[in-house]
Amino acid sequence: MDTDGKADAGLLERSRRIKTAAELGLARSSRGRHWSRALLLRRRLLISKEETTTTTRAAVEVEKLGVEDEPEEKMLQARVRTLQRLVPGGEEIMEAERLFEETADYIEALQEQVSAMRALACLLHGFQRTRGGS
């Protein structure tokens, strides 16, 4: 079957990415939030965008910041920058309060998406089990 042939890593990667992007786009477009708009833009520009490495460490950010006021402030700033990277469109948000707002909304959208996808996966899995078993 073609499906068998397609079920390889490359296709999976791509389909997964596209799926991710599409789902995120939908999740966000329902709200018109800044991060959602940024996500949509990102998706449109790059259909199969590479998953950005979201493992930016705060330490890296601290280094980038260089020597600033107190180390405490630096740490905070580093974390804020990391968060900015995580949240789509966060880099354009300058104020911390706006960033937190978007972060909260983004987290909620992600939670919804994860739960929906999980349910879908369970459903499909169960479906396949049944089909496979019978």
Add this chain to the structure above:
Amino acid sequence: MENEAFWGSNWLSAIAKPPPAMSFASDDHLPPCALNLNWKQLLRHDVDLESELSSLVSSPSCHPAASADGGVVGGVIGRLGTICNSGEISVGSRLHSASSSCYSTPLNSPPKRNLSVPDYLVQGRRGFPGSVNPSPGGHFMPLPTDPWLAEDAARLSRGGGMSSSGFPGKLGLPETPGKLSRASSSKSLTGSRMVVPENGNEPWVLGAALMEMEMRSRVGGSLTPEQSEPGNGREESSIEEASSLRGTSDSNARKRKASAGKGKGKEGPLPYSATHPPNMTNENSVAKRCKTSETNAMMKTEQDGDIGRKPRKDDNKLLEPPKDYIHVRARRGQATDAHSLAERVRREKIGKRMKFLQDLVPGCNKVTGKAVMLDEIINYVQSLQRQVEFLSMKLSTLSPQLHNMENLFPKEMYQGQGTMPQPVYPAEMASAAYPYSHQPQASPPLQSIVTSGLESQLAPLYGLSDAPSQVGDFWEDDLQSVAQIGFRQH
């Protein structure tokens, strides 16, 4: 399509967890929405009353904010207050529940002047443009017949659904503006979720105004500035015109007016400068307010909440106006210049948002300190993103049968505007379909099979537990079942 509907309904029933209240993504916006409704309803009555007045009285500060009608009303009412003199101001302030309370406190206005307000209002309601003189500070005709007053008050009370059940009864008395103000104030109080019982005239007015003020400050914290401000702004601007200010309260009212007048929705900058009253007898707080209004265009509810708590001890004696979102009272022992106040406001805002995030991120309650919390938040967002990634990969392996989805939901991928009750689900359908659009293979119509399969499989689902291990198990199974299903389909 039916399949689409099927999916939608299935998801709705299947997904154990209801979509989170995204609405409170920003609790600033949502919870106040309910209040906003109350507020608007409250103001709407005023609008009826004041609509004609508004035409008569130009309210310059009327800004087309969200609560435009409220704003207009507020502005009109404010004008009424000004037009009717200081006496009216007290009444007008009552009319508009928002910050007006402060004005009303020193209700020393002679009754006769108060009378003119109701008259004005009544006339406005009745559409007597000719009789109304929009010139501020002008005295108006003497109080009209009591029936009008009673009618007005009754109307206001009815409209406001106020607790003032006994109000209409009182209207019969040849009272004065006290009644009307009572009605309006009670209405406003109701709007602000407060009910002030009506007692006498002047003394009650004073008391009500005080209480209103206090409640306002308290409520202001919970209410979004959106609702309160437009009204406040309007009345403040109007009150501002009223030159006769009696003491600090008046000046405060004026200041608030000025600031509120220019408020645009939630974050309108408030032009204190315009109405900076000379009698800054109030301590630094007043000065702060003026400055902060200018500097802090975005004072939000947290300020209100914070300040609402604070002024009680400071304000009671002064009958300070309740804190609007633009008023930031300097705390004891804190710097009181505009910059530090603005900074404090900003920090409070940020703190509020952090608290909200804390609620959102599980396990953040025990964490203290901004840095650690930020770390937690970052980790959580990363983990969510990874989960989405993983799940999408898993779904991509699970869903050769979703080929047909591509034909069904192509548009959802691109629009998805908030009309969908479960936007994520169609998104998944669409996203699942989307990759296949790039595949040259033909999509067998697996629809029927899929739907039937889903129907049979709906029940056991939702142990939606965080179980990556489960998903891992699915992974291998899916790969096998994909082949099997593929065979079945064709």
